[in-house]
Amino acid sequence: xxxxxxxxxxxxxxxxxxxxxxxxTMILSSTGAASGLDVTVFHTFWGLFPLVRDDVRVTGxxxxxxxxxxxxxxxxxxxxxxxxxxxxxxxWMMRRLAGQHKVMPPEDLFDxxxxxxxxxxxxxxxxxxxxxxxxxxxxxxxxxxxxATALSEMSRSKIQLFI
Amino acid sequence: xxxxxxxxxxxxxxxxxxxxxxxxTMILSSTGAASGLDVTVFHTFWGLFPLVRDDVRVTGxxxxxxxxxxxxxxxxxxxxxxxxxxxxxxxWMMRRLAGQHKVMPPEDLFDxxxxxxxxxxxxxxxxxxxxxxxxxxxxxxxxxxxxATALSEMSRSKIQLFI
Amino acid sequence: xxxxxxxxxxxxxxxxxxxxxxxxTMILSSTGAASGLDVTVFHTFWGLFPLVRDDVRVTGxxxxxxxxxxxxxxxxxxxxxxxxxxxxxxxWMMRRLAGQHKVMPPEDLFDxxxxxxxxxxxxxxxxxxxxxxxxxxxxxxxxxxxxATALSEMSRSKIQLFI
Numbered sequence: 001x002x003x004x005x006x007x008x009x010x011x012x013x014x015x016x017x018x019x020x021x022x023x024x025t026m027i028l029s030s031t032g033a034a035s036g037l038d039v040t041v042f043h044t045f046w047g048l049f050p051l052v053r054d055d056v057r058v059t060g061x062x063x064x065x066x067x068x069x070x071x072x073x074x075x076x077x078x079x080x081x082x083x084x085x086x087x088x089x090x091x092w093m094m095r096r097l098a099g100q101h102k103v104m105p106p107e108d109l110f111d112x113x114x115x116x117x118x119x120x121x122x123x124x125x126x127x128x129x130x131x132x133x134x135x136x137x138x139x140x141x142x143x144x145x146x147x148a149t150a151l152s153e154m155s156r157s158k159i160q161l162f163i
Numbered sequence: 164x165x166x167x168x169x170x171x172x173x174x175x176x177x178x179x180x181x182x183x184x185x186x187x188t189m190i191l192s193s194t195g196a197a198s199g200l201d202v203t204v205f206h207t208f209w210g211l212f213p214l215v216r217d218d219v220r221v222t223g224x225x226x227x228x229x230x231x232x233x234x235x236x237x238x239x240x241x242x243x244x245x246x247x248x249x250x251x252x253x254x255w256m257m258r259r260l261a262g263q264h265k266v267m268p269p270e271d272l273f274d275x276x277x278x279x280x281x282x283x284x285x286x287x288x289x290x291x292x293x294x295x296x297x298x299x300x301x302x303x304x305x306x307x308x309x310x311a312t313a314l315s316e317m318s319r320s321k322i323q324l325f326i
Numbered sequence: 327x328x329x330x331x332x333x334x335x336x337x338x339x340x341x342x343x344x345x346x347x348x349x350x351t352m353i354l355s356s357t358g359a360a361s362g363l364d365v366t367v368f369h370t371f372w373g374l375f376p377l378v379r380d381d382v383r384v385t386g387x388x389x390x391x392x393x394x395x396x397x398x399x400x401x402x403x404x405x406x407x408x409x410x411x412x413x414x415x416x417x418w419m420m421r422r423l424a425g426q427h428k429v430m431p432p433e434d435l436f437d438x439x440x441x442x443x444x445x446x447x448x449x450x451x452x453x454x455x456x457x458x459x460x461x462x463x464x465x466x467x468x469x470x471x472x473x474a475t476a477l478s479e480m481s482r483s484k485i486q487l488f489i
Binding site (some may be wrong): 253 | 390485
């Protein structure tokens, strides 16, 4: 019975930190929560960077991790398009188009997700690897979790997506 | 019982418009339909561009959306590889290799999918955002749908993939 | 009943051959197997290249496939980052960071997966298309399989991911 007791779960692995992939993650999560799904999003690898607070300019605990964060700036606002970013022009256009059509930016959808009870978990291993400290992440997140926890959540979910 | 009444559904979110990702989407969809699965493909974001008719050169309803479509030409035939595209040479080679090994191009697999009853849904929000009109899309598609509809379809599916 | 008899399966479609995506594939697979899941990984398209043996420098059976393999060198060791690869510097840094934090490289996780009974299947169509022969692949893999087999495995799995 164990698996059938929570039939309304969705788990998303948010691997990408690109703006164009943050949108479907946040739209599916907030829409899912609004439809009554119990939603968990596990942010790992590049997907962890957007969860860094806006006032943190660079993360990392050594030359390598600082350099990676320097080239891949953290925070929702700094997320780039995976293609046609054009030095920020594509990103700017996409955000502007979204605004014109009343599509909320990912950072606002993130707030709505938290309000609606979506569980947003940072990946512990990625935090260690990239030298990102808990106090550098946005408030409201769940405890850092590992692959075993994410798998357990997925195995009890009706919908699992890797984005 | 609702969820168990349609145990043979597969839902794919076709987010990417790249040639190399259109292939698995179309191969899994047509093979799934041939195996008796009830298949739905929800084309969103970059994944909507390939569904534009071949005779439509540029989509968009303002300078920004026209420019995006100009840099990311619509239609299956114009889809690029996500890597090693090499100004079209990689794409040309991959299509040629496929032809030599009797692997159908995505546009032919799309036709087969429609023939086999695969439901192909354009994302309403993407159409609004990118200024793509219904009459610019290939015939045979389902009504434009939103995230809530896609989620509902996924929650009743045994297989859900984000490609 | 057929679908409910094996409730503890996970199937991953490993489409990407990038180093940063090989990690989640191999971490989820090995962790899943350790948690008692019956895991199958279907390596297709770019995802087939990492399975080529380290001593095979170039694969392919004609000028085009040799050229593609030359530009996308096969083997786990030669896999690049999908972004910030920086001519190999990013890849080198990420492997070094992983080593410092006791995160095993994908090729070692692959060995552990095999030891733990994870089924790793090469895609037959990709082998044909790219001219990769069975003897060029690492030992321990399952028989080459097609989309229908992968779909059948997925439809009997609680977790399906496209990575």
